Amino acid sequence: MRRLLLLVPFLYFSSCTDKQEAAKTDGSIVTTVGMIADVTRQIAGDKLEVINLIGEGIDPHMHQPSKSEIDKIQKAGLVLYNGLFLEGKMGTILKSRADQGNPVSAVAEGIDVQVIDLGFPDPHLWMDVSIWSKVARKIGDELAAFDPDNGDQYQKQREEYQKNLNDLHTYALMVFPTIPEKQRVLVTAHDAFSYLGRAYGIEVRGIQGISTDSEAGTKDINELVSYLVENKIPAIFVESSVPDKSVKAVIEGAAEKDHAVKIGGELFSDAMGPAGTYQGTYIGMMDHNITTIVNGLGGSAPEGGFQNKLQD
Numbered sequence: 001m002r003r004l005l006l007l008v009p010f011l012y013f014s015s016c017t018d019k020q021e022a023a024k025t026d027g028s029i030v031t032t033v034g035m036i037a038d039v040t041r042q043i044a045g046d047k048l049e050v051i052n053l054i055g056e057g058i059d060p061h062m063h064q065p066s067k068s069e070i071d072k073i074q075k076a077g078l079v080l081y082n083g084l085f086l087e088g089k090m091g092t093i094l095k096s097r098a099d100q101g102n103p104v105s106a107v108a109e110g111i112d113v114q115v116i117d118l119g120f121p122d123p124h125l126w127m128d129v130s131i132w133s134k135v136a137r138k139i140g141d142e143l144a145a146f147d148p149d150n151g152d153q154y155q156k157q158r159e160e161y162q163k164n165l166n167d168l169h170t171y172a173l174m175v176f177p178t179i180p181e182k183q184r185v186l187v188t189a190h191d192a193f194s195y196l197g198r199a200y201g202i203e204v205r206g207i208q209g210i211s212t213d214s215e216a217g218t219k220d221i222n223e224l225v226s227y228l229v230e231n232k233i234p235a236i237f238v239e240s241s242v243p244d245k246s247v248k249a250v251i252e253g254a255a256e257k258d259h260a261v262k263i264g265g266e267l268f269s270d271a272m273g274p275a276g277t278y279q280g281t282y283i284g285m286m287d288h289n290i291t292t293i294v295n296g297l298g299g300s301a302p303e304g305g306f307q308n309k310l311q312d
Contacts, residue, residue, distance in 0.1 A: 025102065029143070030076035032087045033060050034272040035126045036107060038282040039136050040080060043158045044143055047150045051076070054087075056280065057240055060270050064089050073097055078146045080139060083109040084123035086270075105142050107135050116194050124269070127196035129169040129286055133162050168283055169199075171306035172290045176200040179299035185233050186293055187224065187250070189242040192269035196289070207246040221246065225253035228261055235264030235296045240271060264296025278309045 028049045031037040037052035044050060053069045054060045060082075065073075073079055073093055081087055081094060083106025098104045108125045111134045116122040126132045140158030144151030176184075184202045186193055191206030207224060228236070228250070236251065238244045247263070254261040267289050273279025279288045287305040294301040304311045 025077045026075045027077040030072050030079045032081040032090065035282050036080050036082060038272065039139050042161045043136065043140050043154050045157055047153070048143065048147060054271065056271050056274050058271055059242060060086050061088060065093060077103065078142065079104040080107050080142065082107065082123055084115065084121040086123035103146060107138050111135060111138055116198065122194055124192045124195055126282065127193050128199040129165055129172060130199060131195060132282070133165040136162055136165065164283060168286060168306060172200050175290065175294045175299060175301040176202060178301070179294055179297045182231065183234060183297045185231065187228065187233065187236040188267060188269065189239045189244065189247050190269070207250060221249050221253060224250055225257065228254050229257045229259040232259070233261065234298060235262050237264045237267050237293065237296065239267050239269040242269065265292035267292060284309065
């Protein structure tokens with residue numbers, strides 16, 4: 001992570017979202033990760049073309065942009081990215097675009113939230129649905145500024161979408177307390193769930209740190225094994241975009257100490273589910289995560305999730 005911080009400066013660029021500024025571009029909206037893309041599509045409807053770069057099962061911390069992706073960034077009318085070092089290897093490309101005066105916005109930066117700081121900012125704001133609703137507001141403002149002719153429609157659709165986000169947030173607040181208090185510990189492959197833990201009252205421990213840039217060491221794994229055994233934590237979770245090697249090492253280490261730890265399910269951390277599925281939307285991704293965690297740790301959440309769509 002230290003190497004990443006040295007390579008990529010903070011990218012606090014103003015979006016300068018004026019369509020005339022983007023006259024040399026193709027008018028598309030390019031997003032870096034699926035969570036931003038889905039919110040943008042929900043708000044834009046059919047008025048704007050939204051192109052996402054980093055898809056399902058791909059780790060944005062480590063993603064090396066291809067020439068095709070670089071071309072899409074340079075040609076886009078507006079680029080929306082997360083910021084807070086999530087897209088580390090795209091940093092110089094995004095800076096180059098901003099230096100050219102083309103619209104670019106870090107949607108997770110500059111909003112009124114307390115960013116979790118572990119020596120560097122945690123970029124995974126989407127894990128707290130109430131925070132991601134604020135990001136949705138910022139995306140709506142960016143789209144309205146970029147395309148003012150349809151600005152009122154974007155804001156109306158953003159308001160409707162935020163109502164759905166509020167319902168999902170309320171669902172999470174309702175089901176997390178059903179987990180037995182001593183079992184409210186979420187252990188995952190890397191530390192992407194701190195915002196979820198802070199919002200919904202559950203302790204979070206990652207085998208790796210915030211970034212997947214480095215592997216967990218033997219000491220980290222042994223300490224986590226001891227914690228799981230001592231506290232009788234029943235489950236650990238794998239992630240769709242992170243290899244499960246370290247998770248298996250923890251399970252094997254616990255077994256050697258006569259404590260059975262099961263895999264409570266697969267969670268979506270830095271990428272959503274397959275395109276065209278419910279889990280391939282932000283709401284579906286988080287509904288899946290919330291429901292899977294609660295049930296995996298001994299709580300009680302409906303198998304179909306808060307919209308009864310998880311079994312579709």
